[in-house]
Amino acid sequence: MSPRPFRAVTVAAAVLAALAAFAAPGSSAAEPSAEPGPAPAAAPGPPVLDVNFPDPDIVRAGGTYHAYATNGAGKNIQHATSTDLASWSLDADDVLPRLGDWAAPDQGLVWAPEVFDNGAGFTMHYTARDRASDKQCIGVALAATPEGPFEPAGRGPLVCPERQGGAIDASSYTEGGQRYMLWKNDGNCCSTDTWLYVQPMNADGTVVRGRPTPLIRQDRAWEGNVIEAPTLVKRNGRYVLLYSASFYDGNRYKTGYAVADRLTGPYTKVADPLLSTDTFGGAVRGPGGQDVVTGPDGRDRILFHGWSADRSRRAMYATGIGWAGGRPVVEGSKVLYQAENAVVNNARIRDAAGAHDGGAVGHIDYANSYVEFSVFAPAAGHRTLSVRYANGSLAGSAPVTSSHLLTVGGKAAGRVDYPFTGWEKWATVDQRVRLDAGWNTVRLARGTYYAELDSIEIT
Numbered sequence: 001m002s003p004r005p006f007r008a009v010t011v012a013a014a015v016l017a018a019l020a021a022f023a024a025p026g027s028s029a030a031e032p033s034a035e036p037g038p039a040p041a042a043a044p045g046p047p048v049l050d051v052n053f054p055d056p057d058i059v060r061a062g063g064t065y066h067a068y069a070t071n072g073a074g075k076n077i078q079h080a081t082s083t084d085l086a087s088w089s090l091d092a093d094d095v096l097p098r099l100g101d102w103a104a105p106d107q108g109l110v111w112a113p114e115v116f117d118n119g120a121g122f123t124m125h126y127t128a129r130d131r132a133s134d135k136q137c138i139g140v141a142l143a144a145t146p147e148g149p150f151e152p153a154g155r156g157p158l159v160c161p162e163r164q165g166g167a168i169d170a171s172s173y174t175e176g177g178q179r180y181m182l183w184k185n186d187g188n189c190c191s192t193d194t195w196l197y198v199q200p201m202n203a204d205g206t207v208v209r210g211r212p213t214p215l216i217r218q219d220r221a222w223e224g225n226v227i228e229a230p231t232l233v234k235r236n237g238r239y240v241l242l243y244s245a246s247f248y249d250g251n252r253y254k255t256g257y258a259v260a261d262r263l264t265g266p267y268t269k270v271a272d273p274l275l276s277t278d279t280f281g282g283a284v285r286g287p288g289g290q291d292v293v294t295g296p297d298g299r300d301r302i303l304f305h306g307w308s309a310d311r312s313r314r315a316m317y318a319t320g321i322g323w324a325g326g327r328p329v330v331e332g333s334k335v336l337y338q339a340e341n342a343v344v345n346n347a348r349i350r351d352a353a354g355a356h357d358g359g360a361v362g363h364i365d366y367a368n369s370y371v372e373f374s375v376f377a378p379a380a381g382h383r384t385l386s387v388r389y390a391n392g393s394l395a396g397s398a399p400v401t402s403s404h405l406l407t408v409g410g411k412a413a414g415r416v417d418y419p420f421t422g423w424e425k426w427a428t429v430d431q432r433v434r435l436d437a438g439w440n441t442v443r444l445a446r447g448t449y450y451a452e453l454d455s456i457e458i459t
Contacts, residue, residue: 047315049088054314055112055289066146068113076110095148102156103128118204125170135166165190173232182230238326244288251277253286279333322378339453343372355454362452370445377435386457392423393449402449
């Protein structure tokens with residue numbers, strides 16, 4: 001290989017960098033966590049409910065899961081039931097047949113329900129158009145059972161910050177006996193910032209208390225001018241705030257997340273979307289409006305909507321989600337691992353034009369040279385390993401294919417071949433690997449000729 005500039009790194013520093021990839025800012029590296037029991041990998045296939053069912057919210061009552069969705073099929077709020085999160089029956093009735101008197105009778109503006117068990121029955125938060133302010137605002141309704149019908153409660157909207165564009169997309173979170181509401185100010189209606197807030201409320205969700213605490217706003221290029229649809233969960237001692245972003249009406253809609261050590265933050269966003277049309281390889285278009293629920297097998301699922309190919313409907317999808325040190329990893333959605341954040345042995349991290357984040361690992365030239373990634377799988381099964389590399393190797397003056405030896409979990413798993421690209425010209429090759437549930441090591445070691453590594457993706 002020709003000499004090239006590099007950023008030297010010790011093995012110890014690389015280990016710390018790899019662990020830090022899954023550690024919250026200011027905290028020690030998280031211990032690897034394993035999901036209970038291996039199960040087949042389950043990437044999103046066809047929708048689990050292939051009708052227009054946007055912004056799904058899921059609540060479990062006994063052995064039945066109840067899903068609620070934005071208006072459709074002549075209903076203010078749609079409702080479906082399942083016992084396994086895979087097969088769903090759509091309810092013929094409107095579970096919110098009447099809006100609060102404060103709301104304009106416009107079914108097309110009834111959005112994003114949230115339902116929870118309040119201990120004495122069930123509470124629904126919903127979005128509708130406030131007559132007084134002409135803004136979208138959040139109302140509340142109550143029912144004895146999750147099947148409804150839900151009846152409006154209160155004389156006016158529950159949350160309606162007119163100067164911030166109104167409020168939409170309520171969700172709830174409970175901790176230490178205190179219930180909280182998360183919501184979004186609808187600033188994108190009025191060319192202002194969109195913030196996600198958290199605010200205490202009473203046990204049945206009919207009264208908000210105190211002042212709302214702002215958590216995050218739109219500040220990444222991929223988010224466009226809006227973030228919305230908050231979902232808050234706590235896993236491995238860390239708060240994970242999932243949200244949707246960008247324009248909902250097409251492939252640009254995405255799901256991101258931010259993490260914090262305290263309920264009220266500060267929250268730190270990850271750089272790239274968790275779910276997008278691209279991370280699903282086009283299999284799901286514009287994934288968003290997500291909710292997280294534990295399945296009957298004890299494993300978490302994430303449910304969300306995505307557009308049909310003809311863009312006639314937003315169907316409901318479901319797939320597995322696991323937690324790598326408190327950070328989400330979703331079945332079937334690509335997870336990117338940077339080579340410069342892996343464990344690097346007898347090789348060099350260098351600045352690299354065209355590489356992700358401008359860094360790559362080169363000089364993997366010796367018998368004991370390798371790059372080892374720690375990757376997480378929500379469930380055991382076969383995955384696609386995509387390796388982004390550059391190969392400028394020559395035999396004499398002839399371009400040649402190079403290779404790395406692959407091990408997974410310390411066991412030999414074959415060889416990854418890299419067709420010639422030229423140095424600084426990045427390409428991707430795919431290979432099938434089998435991962436165990438939880439943490440796995442994927443090592444790429446010196447094989448034949450030479451290659452540099454930018455990153456790997458696991459799908």
